[in-house]
Amino acid sequence: MFLRRSEKRGIIFLSVMILALFVLPLASRERECPLFLLTPPATSDTTGISLTKPLPSPIELNTADSSTLVKIRGIGSYYASKIIRYRERLGGFHTPKQLKEIKFQYLNIDTLLARFTVNPSLIRQKDLDTMTFKAVLKHPYLAYEDVQLIFNAKRKFGKINFSILNSEKILPLYKLQKIKPYFK
Incomplete structure (x- = not known):
């Protein structure tokens, strides 16, 4: 079979790319020898002073x-x-x-x-009893249906707070746990 010069170059280029991308990385892992031998930077000099920066305070x-x-x-x-x-x-x-x-x-x-x-x-805890429907709805953990349930309970019990929500199981437990730090 006769191959043109450009086809030969393409085959050579493809084989070099396969070698570079697949064969060499596998060979270097098998030997567990790094491809580039760089030494880690020194953490202290001869005076005993650390050259690494301390982590900033959180x-x-x-x-x-x-x-x-x-x-x-x-x-x-x-x-x-x-x-x-x-x-x-x-x-x-x-x-x-x-x-x-x-x-x-x-x-x-x-x-x-x-x-x-x-x-x-x-955390600024808010009083559910004094909040409006829209104000409670702005909280990211409460959906429209949740706020409706809260205000239905407020009409039923006359007032509403977190302890009533918890004792009457107005909202699911996972939602109650999420909103607990935010409402009185």
């Missing part, structure tokens, strides 16, 4: 302003404002894992969770 989410949040790598002014708006809707963060509930398109929040702390005593 940021408290319930008191942080946007200028504090922007100091974290990966969080710009847009993401900082999203975090603050969500904190206002919630009434405060109960745990740093609640940041996962915010949609971050280009940020992996899991890698940053260790940089945050939360003081649950700073």
Whole structure:
């Protein structure tokens, strides 16, 4: 079979690419020898002073302003404002894992969770009995149907608070556990 010069080049190029992409990585794993022999950087010099930077102190989410949040790598002014708006809707963060509930398109929040702390005593608890339907509906954990159930119970019992919601099983248990820190 006769092959043209361009076909020969293509076959050679394809075989080199297969070798580089599939064969070499497998061969380097089998020997457990790194492909590039780089030594790790020294963590201290001869004087005993550590050259690595200490980790910054964690940021408290319930008191942080946007200028504090922007100091974290990966969080710009847009993401900082999203975090603050969500904190206002919630009434405060109960745990740093609640940041996962915010949609971050280009940020992996899991890698940053260790940089945050939360003081649950700073959560602003709201009184369900004095709130309007629209105000309760703005809470991110409550859907329209949940708020309807709450206000039906308010009409039935004359007043409403978290202990009534819990004792009368107005909402499912998982929702009650989620909203417990936010309502009196």
